[in-house]
Amino acid sequence: MMIIGAEVAYNGLGTPQPNGAVVLQRRKSQVTVLSIESYGSAVKAFPDAVVLGKDFAISPPPVNAHTHLDLSKMPYSPGSYEEFIPQVVRHRRRLTDPVEAAKIGVERVKAAGTTVIGDIVKSDSVMRFLLNQTGLRGVAYLEVFEPDPTLAKKVFFETEERIKEYQALEKPSCMQVGISLHSPHTVSEPLLKEISGLSVQRNLPLQIHVSETSGEIAFHKDGTGPFPELYGDLLRNWKPSGLTPVGYLAKIGVLKARPTLVHMVHVNEADVREVQRAGCTVVHCPRSNANLNCGRFPWAMFAKHGTTVAIGTDSLGSSQSLSVYEEVHEAMALHGNSISPLALVRSAVKGGHRALGLRPPKVGRGDDQTQFQVWGRRGPNLDLGIGVTDNIGEIDK
Ligand SMILES: [Zn+2]
Known part of the structure; x- marks a missing residue:
């Protein structure tokens, strides 16, 4: 004994x-x-x-609920969010073999002692690679990024076809397929609605990056802040709703699909109530938020409303490692006495599974x-x- x-x-x-x-x-x-x-x-x-x-x-075992394994060859690039995004874009353009990067990511994740992950996937080859991995469970979220509303129908039908194809490749005890809407402003309103509807219809786990920076709040409120310069012509069709990003997602019905909301740093109490009413889980990425100067996740406010929080590392571009254990300890240092070690462990385990739509x-x-x-x-x-x-x-x- x-x-x-x-x-x-x-x-x-x-x-x-x-x-x-x-x-x-x-x-x-x-x-x-x-x-x-x-x-x-x-x-x-x-x-x-x-x-x-x-x-x-x-x-x-705790869950790494949000990462981007195909960015595992990107150099760690702390700085501001507005500096980071162009670096990601440049890195992706130069990346000739995303599967090689994802392989490195899988090795790092496993070496860090994690076997359940939520990974955002951009390419077909990485999706097929992940669905074929043994010893790794969780969700591979196919990322949708298309701000042009005139392309919404086309992208929706393509996505639907790809999802069907990938679901046919799913194996028991391996990764399952999900969808990721990149953000409430880089996916057009009709596409946000269509994809969240598809998620409900096909019972697909859904993730969205939401309220990561103060710039995002300004952009949704009145179209100001650093985003117009950051995204340039890409978001030329943007019409601010005047709401918070969470308020906007609630208004257009996306929260009905109970998406898992990643980051959620800049939220107010009404947002948290909305999230709680919808039954969404939130993913906290403490090191990524700190390294990109995004601000401080208001965990105490989520705790007050009983929101389920999970933990994610984000990519190696914005975090020092893919270890969710290190992430938990960073969260402990960041939130101090406001969040107990008990709540942290429960978040990393039960919250992580909930975030991915898996039974804890x-x-x-x-x-x-x-x-x-x-x-x-x-x-x-x-x-x-x-x-x-x-x-x-x-x-x-
Ligand atoms: Zn992310």
Whole structure:
């Protein structure tokens, strides 16, 4: 028998346990969970067990709910958002083999100890590559980017065809297909409506980047701010709604599709109420927001309204790594006492699954030890497959 303690122990459902522990037992060659409970009660109930020191968390593996693996060859480029976007555009133009970049991304994600991701996919080749990956689950979101309303019908029919094709390639226990609307201003209103309708009709997970910068707010309010210069002729048809980006998405019916809303830094309380009413999940990318000077995600306001928050790394262009564990610790440093470690772990695990439209996992008695992770600041900390399980074997002899 073995007890591993952690600041937070979470079985995947309900409220995480502060100062918790997982109790492991060996049955023949398999090491399984006996219980996840408070550290104190575990030590009392199993006085003969080997007790390992405390780590940060014990939980089902956390999810990286938002990334762009095809940008994994882009140099890390901190600065302002307005400087970053042209760099992404230039990088993509020069990128001859996006699959090679996505491969690097997959390796990085796996090396960081994550197997469930939400990835934004631009190219056909990367989509096919991801749907064929083993050992990786989650959603590959086909990105739609077309601000010209006269092209809405054409792009919609093309997207619908591609989605059908990709869904036919889906395999059990691998990545599934979703759609990403790039943002509320880089996709025209008719296309936003059509695609969100398609998402409902075909039960497709949907993600949108929303309210990432203060410039986005100004652009939606009255067409001012840095966006007219940033996007130039591309957004020549833009007519500001006078609303917030969230208010605009609510007004035109997109929130009815319950999209997962990524970033959500510049929101007011009415926006948060709207999001909560619609039942949307929000993805927080703390390092990307900090590195691109986007501002501070108002987590306390989302918490006040009970919104489900997930965690994402965004791309290697705007973040130092693809480790969601490092992202969680960055969030902890950023939000301090306003968000508890319990809420952070629940967000990274349950929130992450919700963001991708997946059923959150639950670990309990009899489950194999591979169903959970013991993790700290930089990632999974214990190789339970070797050291720890051998140790349990010795104890049982
Ligand atoms: Zn993104």
